[in-house]
Amino acid sequence: MRGHTDFSDFWPHYLREHARPGTRAMHYAGTSLALLLAGMLPLAGRWWMIPALPLAGYGFAWISHSLIERNRPATFRHPLWSLRADLRMWYRFVTGRMKHELAIAGVRPDGSIDPAKQPR
Numbered sequence: 027m028r029g030h031t032d033f034s035d036f037w038p039h040y041l042r043e044h045a046r047p048g049t050r051a052m053h054y055a056g057t058s059l060a061l062l063l064a065g066m067l068p069l070a071g072r073w074w075m076i077p078a079l080p081l082a083g084y085g086f087a088w089i090s091h092s093l094i095e096r097n098r099p100a101t102f103r104h105p106l107w108s109l110r111a112d113l114r115m116w117y118r119f120v121t122g123r124m125k126h127e128l129a130i131a132g133v134r135p136d137g138s139i140d141p142a143k144q145p146r
Contacts, residue, residue, distance in 0.1 A: 033107055040100055040111040041131035042139050049095040050115065050124075056086025057116040087112070 030036040044050050060083035067075060084101065091099045100108040118124040125135075132143020 030104065030107070033110065036100075036104060036107045037111060037114070038131040038143070039145070040108070041115070041128055041133055042143070043097055043100055044095065044115065045128075045133045045139055046094050046137035047135075049090040050119070052086045052090030052094065053112060054116055054119055056083045057112055059083070059086070061116075083112070 030039060044053065060079050063075065063079055063082055067073060084099075087101070088099055091097055100111070115124065115127075118127050128135075132140035134140060
């Protein structure tokens with residue numbers, strides 16, 4: 027794997043590492059759950075649940091990488107960029123702009139990757 031110099035370089039790689047729709051669906055579920063829990067913490071006053079936030083978000087993600095995508099999560103190599111990319115991916119999905127982002131990165135609707143878009 028080549029090194030990434032900045033987030034704009036990392037983002038297409040991140041999308042290609044999440045090429046399969048099932049992987050992205052699991053990420054959306056985990057991110058949604060983590061955001062929901064984060065939003066409810068101040069209302070519920072259950073601050074002891076803070077450690078559940080990463081478990082909720084990353085649990086779904088790591089399972090999907092193991093069972094669906096069959097690759098190593100980007101979290102281990104680029105934890106901050108990975109978190110930023112996950113939130114960006116979730117936002118693009120919620121706002122209906124994810125299909126366009128995937129096409130730019132060379133991710134096809136069937137989860138395959140356009141060989142011309144693969145880094146050398």
